[in-house]
Amino acid sequence: MSVVLQCFDFAEIRRIRTNLEYKGQLLQLVGENSWNESATDYDWLMSRAGLAQVAKVADGLGPWLPQIYEQTSASNDLEVPAWVAIARQHGLTIHPYTYRQDALPDNLSGRSLIHYLQHTLKADGLFTDQVPAVKARLSHSAAD
Template structure:
């Protein structure tokens, strides 16, 4: 573990890494400003200059890949008001129990606590105001490709396959369906602007080995034990996606940031590191969002960041 002090490592004196080596991933779109995973949030993130827009993917009853973070609906929609009879015995409303047409009838809101109906992030877009809808992966790809054409940009997509084991228990092969959609739209190899991610290591191995996918694959991580598997991960994936607190482990007694060796080890196995999730309204021990980005991107040498505030990350990187 390394202990870095501001006096020992002045950011202004560090050798600057070219910005094109560092990427900004719009986490669920510009979700700091508009309800997550809505097309307006994606269009806003595109305009803000993010390198990639993230899509979390869950299947509908009729096998349409839907862009939504959770396998259930009650935290971001008015499903209780419109489809109360579709509630399962555990009290949850699952995307997989609804057809695409039914899902399109829901109003989408800023993320909330389904019991208290209070916003998870109270200073963001007001709950259930304006009009937002769920959409499919196809619809989002067509939006991004359309914007790329009209602007001359080449913004990428960054889909995540959500809970493949759950889908398999429900009789659905989500990876097969998502890969077909990506292939249909020309996302096939590492040269294409698409990065595919998943927490399930077995499923990522299946995507690489059984489906023979040549896409850039990222193994998402959330536990300390995952860090011990970097060599194995490098045999089927091209990068890792750890929680940033697996990299920045707080401060020592002198107030210096403690940086783990995770990024250094990953780079030895030629794995890119895209860390999550950077929120300007949830800074933890950091004084400013800029300080958080500085430590993670340039002191810890992370290759990319998932952020709810892509404009702030892009502005920071353009200045540095």
């Protein structure tokens, strides 16, 4: 069995790894500063310096779905944000949250989002509470 501990607060992620000496997988969740989810500055966290610090204590990132793509103005094509390459250079995995068929990002179908996550972003995992829908989309996307 695999256990992944996740938290929005970077100070808590660091405390869990260093003070509590947790050896399992730690995932730094990434929110928006406007949510006031924690004292963590998510803009800093996603910077080159912030990602380097995250990589010292966490195994991966759990960004909010709208944070993992950029839409080009000329088309509806999705592009991977620059921070993803930096995170991967530091060995961080990417596990976006939360896939829900009833709350998809604007202008995206479930099929196109799963295809992007699997083939373009190459996400390492995905948070969802709709497992059958994701499994069906993954099976269909793999055939594309």
